[in-house]
Amino acid sequence: MRKKITFLGSGNVGSTAAMRLAELDLADIVLVGGVHEGMSAGKALDMDEASPLEKHHSRISGYTNRYTDTEGSDIIVISAGVARRPGMSRDDLLFTNRDIVHSLVKKVVPGSPDAILILVTNPLDAMCHVALEASGFPRNRVIGMAGVLDSARFATFISRELNVSVENVCAFVLGGHGDTMVPLPRYTCVAGIPVTELLGQERLDAIMERTRNGGSEIVSLLKVGSAYYAPACAVKEMCEAILKDKKKIMPCSAYLTGEYGIRDLFVGVPVKLGSDGIEDIIEVSLTGEEHEALERSAESVRTLVRIIRGMDGKKPDSPAGSGPRPRAQTRVKRIRDEVIGQGTCIPK
Numbered sequence: 001m002r003k004k005i006t007f008l009g010s011g012n013v014g015s016t017a018a019m020r021l022a023e024l025d026l027a028d029i030v031l032v033g034g035v036h037e038g039m040s041a042g043k044a045l046d047m048d049e050a051s052p053l054e055k056h057h058s059r060i061s062g063y064t065n066r067y068t069d070t071e072g073s074d075i076i077v078i079s080a081g082v083a084r085r086p087g088m089s090r091d092d093l094l095f096t097n098r099d100i101v102h103s104l105v106k107k108v109v110p111g112s113p114d115a116i117l118i119l120v121t122n123p124l125d126a127m128c129h130v131a132l133e134a135s136g137f138p139r140n141r142v143i144g145m146a147g148v149l150d151s152a153r154f155a156t157f158i159s160r161e162l163n164v165s166v167e168n169v170c171a172f173v174l175g176g177h178g179d180t181m182v183p184l185p186r187y188t189c190v191a192g193i194p195v196t197e198l199l200g201q202e203r204l205d206a207i208m209e210r211t212r213n214g215g216s217e218i219v220s221l222l223k224v225g226s227a228y229y230a231p232a233c234a235v236k237e238m239c240e241a242i243l244k245d246k247k248k249i250m251p252c253s254a255y256l257t258g259e260y261g262i263r264d265l266f267v268g269v270p271v272k273l274g275s276d277g278i279e280d281i282i283e284v285s286l287t288g289e290e291h292e293a294l295e296r297s298a299e300s301v302r303t304l305v306r307i308i309r310g311m312d313g314k315k316p317d318s319p320a321g322s323g324p325r326p327r328a329q330t331r332v333k334r335i336r337d338e339v340i341g342q343g344t345c346i347p348k
């Protein structure tokens with residue numbers, strides 16, 4: 001039987017990833033969502049009509065607000081939500097996207113109780129918490145896409161700097177998806193050679209800074225919307241690793257239960273992806289400084305999770321939209337001001 005991947009959100013990331021996955025001929029594709037009636041159906045039909053040219057056999061269908069065809073999905077990719085606009089941080093998206101992710105997960109999970117959820121919607125790590133709790137799935141089946149994209153950006157910048165093939169670069173990024181992410185040059189290699197042997201600290205610092213701001217750089221160029229080509233490729237890589245049971249080690253947002261000294265929190269770490277989703281979490285040794293950076297990154301995720309949970313005194317699986325939004329926004333600002341006042345790093 002053919003596998004099935006559902007995309008909740010058929011915007012830029014969802015539809016681009018759907019097309020790339022259809023071309024792999026690994027699964028049928030269902031697109032759900034769209035800003036107006038017919039958007040997902042139209043995109044799906046357009047993609048389907050490319051199948052004789054791309055020579056794949058994936059069936060692609062699309063719906064605005066119907067979930068019956070998502071039943072029996074092997075993977076559900078969630079990229080529904082509001083994308084960032086210039087000057088808007090990922091965290092500003094917190095409440096709108098929380099409600100969207102929560103309600104979509106509740107709609108699809110009964111029909112696909114064995115699916116693996118891949119979250120894309122920002123703020124990523126916090127949305128993983130919403131999906132984990134709304135789905136009731138075990139932690140191996142709720143995965144956040146961020147590190148694959150962040151490490152691809154890191155690898156791109158290194159390869160351009162050294163004028164070597166991107167295939168030579170194996171880049172390593174830890175931490176939450178935000179400006180506190182932790183690129184790790186010590187574990188980053190170029191054809192097996194540690195990048196620290198090839199680039200001086202000053203250049204490496206500049207590349208790491210550009211990697212941390214990779215999303216914002218594209219947002220400020222696009223003016224409308226945010227990056228989607230590379231994010232869609234990252235989603236494709238993860239789905240392929242799962243569907244082909246590759247057991248591939250990739251940096252993903254995973255729910256930690258003590259790994260890296262972090263408990264009950266989604267943070268980006270290297271994981272082994274296979275048919276069971278996250279089949280292992282790989283712990284590497286960190287220097288004191290690297291560990292502090294990871295802990296700072298984790299703290300910014302923790303803050304968002306606390307805010308989500310505190311906004312209406314309930315956990316994130318409270319009914320979507322139950323919290324009074326204006327009051328909640330004020331509360332975010334107050335909590336953020338408090339945290340910044342304590343010197344904790346919050347992603348902007």
Ligand SMILES: NC(=O)c1ccc[n+]([C@@H]2O[C@H](COP(=O)([O-])OP(=O)(O)OC[C@H]3O[C@@H](n4cnc5c(N)ncnc54)[C@H](O)[C@@H]3O)[C@@H](O)[C@H]2O)c1
Nearest residue numbers: 009010011012013033034035080081082083120121122231
């Ligand atoms: N994790 C990452 O690394 C990463 C990378 C890129 C984008 N993102 C995030 O992914 C999300 C999507 O980005 P995009 O560029 O595709 O945005 P987009 O605006 O092109 O698409 C978002 C889609 O969500 C749909 N949507 C909104 N509310 C919905 C609802 N209630 N039900 C169903 N669908 C709904 C919209 O109709 C739209 O089609 C954003 O939150 C963005 O910040 C994350």
